[in-house]
Amino acid sequence: MSFFKKEINFLNLKEISDICAINLDSKYKNKKIFNTKNLHEATENDLTFFSDSKYINQAKKTKAKACITSYNLSEALPSTTIPLISNIPLINFYKIVNKFYPDASLDDENIFNKKNKNIYAGKNCLIDYRSKVGDKTKIGNNVIIKKNVSIGKSCIIGSNVIIENALIGDNVLIKSGTLIGQIGFGFKFINGERLRFPHLGRVVIENSVQIGSYCTIDRGSLGDTVIGEFSSLDNQIQIAHNVKIGNYCMIAAQCGIAGSTIVGNNVLIGGQSGISGHLKIGNNVKIGGKSGVTSNLEDGASVMGYPAVSIREFAKMRNSYEKKRN
Amino acid sequence: MSFFKKEINFLNLKEISDICAINLDSKYKNKKIFNTKNLHEATENDLTFFSDSKYINQAKKTKAKACITSYNLSEALPSTTIPLISNIPLINFYKIVNKFYPDASLDDENIFNKKNKNIYAGKNCLIDYRSKVGDKTKIGNNVIIKKNVSIGKSCIIGSNVIIENALIGDNVLIKSGTLIGQIGFGFKFINGERLRFPHLGRVVIENSVQIGSYCTIDRGSLGDTVIGEFSSLDNQIQIAHNVKIGNYCMIAAQCGIAGSTIVGNNVLIGGQSGISGHLKIGNNVKIGGKSGVTSNLEDGASVMGYPAVSIREFAKMRNSYEKKRN
């Protein structure tokens, strides 16, 4: 799933609990952990974390060998998963992820530029020879394509674009100046030191997506950031790490979507709108321009305002205000 | 008016109505259409469209030979204009425009870089030899100037700027990273296929304009996008296709103006404001920071809020709220 190199083969639970200052029942101390995964992706070789009751259904079904969690939440875990009790489960989990993948919290500017003669690219491009670019894809000028990138067929990439850690489908249009696949904005201060969250994930841009200029689409922390097929983004849009956007969405200029929010299919978002993190926006939702969405939205909802309310309510408020005026 | 090449000389109305699945009185089938124009610009050789009653006065006076319109709106057309009745007049019109100008809905990254020795430019610039750059104009580093560009005298262009399909006057300042003249954000899905709106127009930047960094100023769809003389834009501003901004305007950072809106002279717009599309903002208007303007504004209006109301009303709302608090 990740482009980044796992630097160590395994850690045992003794080592993990020492790093995190967690009390461990000594009978578990030699259990081996080979990787770090999300609750629903973890297997019996993996460590996971559970820090938000919103994910309780995933916790109940997790197959992880061990799980860093709080005392209260630990009850939900199946008996097959060893609970590691912590007051800061996410932070401690990230410490272990950074141990396995030390390079994933930074961007790598190192490019081995052996431009394949068959790539149709403009002037001054830096295209790592380990990246893949499909047939009939046209690349503008001053473009940087780094090693962990695969671009499909018949795409059009503008000038001054930078792409890293990304899988891009066919018939994708990316306009000039857009940045795809950088590390996201995530860290905590622990005793005055910045602990960077891991950014192991990728950006997945599906077929026939269209992306405007000067958008920033950050790569996922553990999972991926995804833009579904036929979705369209205008200019100057910020898509944070782990956002998932469905198919046939249209997002107007200067919108921002915060980390881990999931947007359904066929969603229309007006210009300068913002959506908070960790929300679920249904299918066929319409969000008026400049709205601030701060809660989940059901399929078919039409909302506007800050915080966003149904368009009917928004119009009522406006009408009542305008009556008072007259 | 357009920089793009018209690829076919004419279409007759039989061909046009076939493309659009429109019923045509057979007596008109051999009438020739040589070009596609807006209502007020069309001549007796041209096809136009009329899809919004807001433009009824232009429709009554159009000189177009034929007009794609709805049944209800068709009554307004003069007897000299043949109505072509459609449920989707704009879409059908765009299909015909794209037939005449197949290349205008994409950006062309192809540059014939034969830098004129007389151009005062920095390092790594790509300047198409068919573009024009006036005397005493200074160009920064890594700048891309494409073929359909004319820049006047004594301009200052920063680094990493991209300019295409644009006429730029004298004494213009464009700061680093700004993009001028790209295709706008416009398309519809027809049977699951994306129909791109045409982007035949240009960007016209008049004398003594000042534009900040990382602005995106899209070229017009049929007409032009215009920034009037002595107007000033700060950083990170989005100007959509066909927006027209008057003279001596000042627009603060991170504003966005949606498509086809017309802004008068001497208008002040505070930071992070947005203006919806297809509006008319009068002269001497003041728009407070972070406002969302959703309706036309008369000359001299001072507004604020979302949706924007007069500054007097906005202050009243605030005061009444603050009284309730205390």
Added chain:
Amino acid sequence: MSFFKKEINFLNLKEISDICAINLDSKYKNKKIFNTKNLHEATENDLTFFSDSKYINQAKKTKAKACITSYNLSEALPSTTIPLISNIPLINFYKIVNKFYPDASLDDENIFNKKNKNIYAGKNCLIDYRSKVGDKTKIGNNVIIKKNVSIGKSCIIGSNVIIENALIGDNVLIKSGTLIGQIGFGFKFINGERLRFPHLGRVVIENSVQIGSYCTIDRGSLGDTVIGEFSSLDNQIQIAHNVKIGNYCMIAAQCGIAGSTIVGNNVLIGGQSGISGHLKIGNNVKIGGKSGVTSNLEDGASVMGYPAVSIREFAKMRNSYEKKRN
């Protein structure tokens, strides 16, 4: 304090009052002014200005030889400071600053690119040989570093970054595409001519700061623009001239802070928020996403909305609204 060259040694008060069309008592006409400074920085060789009663305490204590001010404000000045009475004190002061420093209101794209072999930089960089780059600092591709720049040790600079007129500390991360140190957005129209405000100041980025992509951080007008140590900015943020941000602040994507605002330590600002100019935001303040802050905030305040009110009030308004709905 400034990187810009002072082009003349001194002006006497006769020359200054002629340029500004100010009446001068003839006994002062030969007094020499060697520099232009802010109220609190001026010494007995300097000219200053005083145009806003907010700064009255600084005015009372100024050591300036002369001060351009209005009739009403002039009373506050100490007897050691010669008042120069004007209806447009700021404008007149700027005229004199521009006389001393004619080059400071423009950016200089001229680079003498003699890349030091010891600098660890990617491809196509333009690094002026008069700039300083510390040990172990890594610079990406297509980066432009101009002459008035000093970068500390162990920094990471992404690609397509432009830095000018800036002092950057150690362990700083600047992601791709960010612009640091350009002229800000400031000017007035005097008789139809644009008078540019001077931009003599610098950008000071302290140790361990982290800045996202496509941020624009303008250099100061007279003083500096400052980002304090361990502060973190996400993508697409606008920091105007003379803004000062404290330590350990976190600013989410697409925020904008207008000119001369001072932000304390440990302040959290949610995405798409805006802060008006010339405000003072205390320590430990929390500003919710998409807020518009239009007044000073005390230490520890938690605010949200537009205009921003306390989070308690904001929640009350929302609850009362939601009750009405049901």
